Structure formats: structure tokens, C-alpha cells
Amino acid sequence: MDSATKIPRVTEPVQAGRGPKLRETSLDDYAQIASLESRYGLAAKTYEEWTHLHLSNPLQSGRQPGWPIGWVIEDGDKQIVGSVGNIPLSYEFGGRSILAVTGRGLVAEPAYRSMSLVLLDHLINQPGVELFLTNAITPASAPAFSALECVRVPVGQWDESAFWITHYPAFFKGLLAMKNLGWAKPLSYPVSALAFLKDRLTKTALREGDVEVKACTGFDDRFDEFWETLKRNNPHRLLADRSREVMKWH
Known part of the structure; x- marks a missing residue:
């Protein structure tokens, strides 16, 4: 099931003098991380969005304080020069829960981009994580993921788009x-x-009367019923957790 083979951890740089070091992200790092992301074209979240993403995650909140919200690279002047967010996710397959993880906002100053491998290694090779997923690999970052033996999802035509035309x-x-x-x-x-x-x-168009669309102001027990039915009917398909608790977090 693993999308990344577990390999020996990348050796971290020796901390000589005032050299760079890697440490876990704290909430106090938000301003520096947001500034770093903005400088290199990433969409920085507001502080409220950023803390909600990490602290309101049903998996992450249940694992705090042992589960890091990410890692940063800090230079000798205690300035953050690299960062990646750590987001645990729950999946179902074969009647059991699978702990997955994805990253967010992988970014580094040009002089420290070789250390991105260390950030990725900490993200991918976490104890207890069975599956690593991401949809944010670019041509520039692909070699780093390949070095950690990440493999592509073997199905799907991701360079093609499908549309449901309503107008x-x-x-x-x-x-x-x-x-x-x-x-x-x-x-x-x-x-x-x-x-x-x-x-x-x-007859490819959706026929009137096939479905009834209702507006919902929140997630009620119908979503849990639907999620249980979905799991029961698809035991051999990898499913992302769509329980009411997770949907409220999203």
C-alpha cells in the first residue's frame, strides 16, 4: 500500500557553529513561514486558516503534542529558510483504517534547497504512516520525490479533464x-x-428526476450513513475518510 518505500533516513547536516538546523514547526513560526511562501509564489494562508488546517484536523488534534505540524530549516540567525507542513489523513481499504500523510507548502530559499530532501524525508518516513500522497509535484521538485522512491499513482488520465455541463x-x-x-x-x-x-x-446528459438536490447548511447524520454505505459497498477501493467529523474540518 505504501506510495513511498521506507528507506534509511537522510543524514541531517552536522550542526557546526551557526549552521542551519532542522526542527519541528511551532505556531510561533507562522509569520516567517507565510513570508517565505509568499516570496516564492505559494498561496500563504491567514493565521486563522493555517491554525485551523493543523489544529482542527481530527487526526492531528488527537495526536498532539506528539504529532508535528511540520518542519522548518532555520539558519544561524534563527531565520526560517525552508519549511514543509505535515497533514495526517485517514483512508479506508480492505475493511481497515490506513494512516496517510500529505505535505503542504514545501519551500526553501535557493541556498538551502538541497536540504529539501531532509524535509521530505521527515514527512514521508514518519513512524506509523502507511501511505504518502501528494498532487503538488512539479517538474522542478520531481527529482527530490524520486530520490525518496515515491511512485506515481498507476491509474488515471490526469492530463485530461471531464465536465458536467449545467449551462x-x-x-x-x-x-x-x-x-x-x-x-x-x-x-x-x-x-x-x-x-x-x-x-x-x-443519453449522456443527467435526466431530470434522476436525483434530488437539497441545500444543506451543515453536516448531519446522513453524511455518516452515506460514508458507512460507501465503505461497505467498496471494500477493495482506497477511500479517503468522508465522515461527518472530517467534512466539518474541510
């Missing part, structure tokens, strides 16, 4: 505009009409 003219107007085609608005009407007829004739 044909608006959808095709936006699509044509994205392609920088002139006359996007007038062209959208015949194109949307053809697409609508195709969906109706091939």
Missing part, C-alpha cells in the same frame, strides 16, 4: 474565450445547441 451557452462561451477565438459569444450558441442535442440523443 451550455455559458460553458462554451467561456471555453471559446479561453482559446482566444474571436466571436466567442455568438459562436457559443450554435456550438452549445449541438452539444446539448448530442448529449440528449446519446
Whole structure:
């Protein structure tokens, strides 16, 4: 089940003099982490969002204080020059719970990016973690994940998109505009009409009456019932926890 083979921990740099060191993240680190993320193009969360992400996580709150919220690299002047967030997740497979983990905001100053491997190693090779998942690998960061023997999910066409069209003219107007085609608005009407007829004739469109949509202001016991049914009907499929408790955290 592991998406990353457990390998010997990457050797941390020797702490000589005022050299960089790696330590666990604390809530007091927020300002420096947010500043570092912003400098290198990451979307920094507000302090309230950041603390909610970590402290309101049903898994993380239950494991505090032993479960770190992340790790930082600190230089000799106690300035944070690298960081990664640590987010535990619960999955189900084969009738049992699986402890998974994902990271957030992997970032480092250029002079310290070689130490990103140490951050990733602490994230991926945590005791008790069976599965590491991420959807944030870029061409630049891919070699670091490969060095830690992370493998790609073996299914899915992630370079293709599927759409459920609820308003044909608006959808095709936006699509044509994205392609920088002139006359996007007038062209959208015949194109949307053809697409609508195709969906109706091939019966791929959602038929009226197939489902009933209700607005919900919160998560009630129906979500737990649905989650239990989903687990029961899919025992051999890896499922992310969608219980009421987890949905409230999201």
C-alpha cells in the first residue's frame, strides 16, 4: 500500500557553529513561514486558516503534542529558510483504517534547497504512516520525490479533464474565450445547441428526476450513513475518510 518505500533516513547536516538546523514547526513560526511562501509564489494562508488546517484536523488534534505540524530549516540567525507542513489523513481499504500523510507548502530559499530532501524525508518516513500522497509535484521538485522512491499513482488520465455541463451557452462561451477565438459569444450558441442535442440523443446528459438536490447548511447524520454505505459497498477501493467529523474540518 505504501506510495513511498521506507528507506534509511537522510543524514541531517552536522550542526557546526551557526549552521542551519532542522526542527519541528511551532505556531510561533507562522509569520516567517507565510513570508517565505509568499516570496516564492505559494498561496500563504491567514493565521486563522493555517491554525485551523493543523489544529482542527481530527487526526492531528488527537495526536498532539506528539504529532508535528511540520518542519522548518532555520539558519544561524534563527531565520526560517525552508519549511514543509505535515497533514495526517485517514483512508479506508480492505475493511481497515490506513494512516496517510500529505505535505503542504514545501519551500526553501535557493541556498538551502538541497536540504529539501531532509524535509521530505521527515514527512514521508514518519513512524506509523502507511501511505504518502501528494498532487503538488512539479517538474522542478520531481527529482527530490524520486530520490525518496515515491511512485506515481498507476491509474488515471490526469492530463485530461471531464465536465458536467449545467449551462451550455455559458460553458462554451467561456471555453471559446479561453482559446482566444474571436466571436466567442455568438459562436457559443450554435456550438452549445449541438452539444446539448448530442448529449440528449446519446443519453449522456443527467435526466431530470434522476436525483434530488437539497441545500444543506451543515453536516448531519446522513453524511455518516452515506460514508458507512460507501465503505461497505467498496471494500477493495482506497477511500479517503468522508465522515461527518472530517467534512466539518474541510
